[in-house]
Amino acid sequence: MIAVSSLLAGKYDEYSRLFIEIPFLPCQPDLHTAPGGRYLKAFHKGSFDRLPGRYEEIFAFAEAHGLTLHEFSYETGINENVVDRIEDYIVQIEIPVKG
Template identity: 30%
Template sequence: MIGLSEVERGDFTRYSHFYTQLDAPPRGLPVYVRQAGSYLTARHCGGYDSAHETYRDLLRYAREQGLPLTGSFFEDVLLDELSVSGYENYVLQISIRLDEAGWAEQ
């Protein structure tokens, strides 16, 4: 996860958290629950070295469409070394929640 403010500043390496999906929360440990809602999502082909291009595309698209964003970006690996040959063939899914309260203000 990378905060919206970090991405807006062009800092694509300052991850705030690493996460994974769980079938059930572990007992006695704090967990982060991804909020329900609408997300702006893009798929990036090309691995981590060029992922910043897709982050910038998402920000630009949100601005052009007047979509208010909130929270952190989520980065999910869809295809990695278990599925494809070559780091440059990795596929990432990058998403961020749309601020539905911000739509009401527009």
């Protein structure tokens, strides 16, 4: 997970937390739970060195549509268990929309 504030500052590799989906886990005080509500979702295919460009597109889209992104970006590898080449790797990016 990367804080939206870090992404907006151009710090695209400032991961501060690890995001893992755990079904049926009761809430616990030290666990972060993704907020409910709307998310802006995008996909990135290919090398991680091109991921900053996708984030720039996401922020441009959000600005053009009056969306305020907040908290953290959640990145999920879609096909990481079956991909042979980094060029085929797909990452789903989800960022909560405020309001």
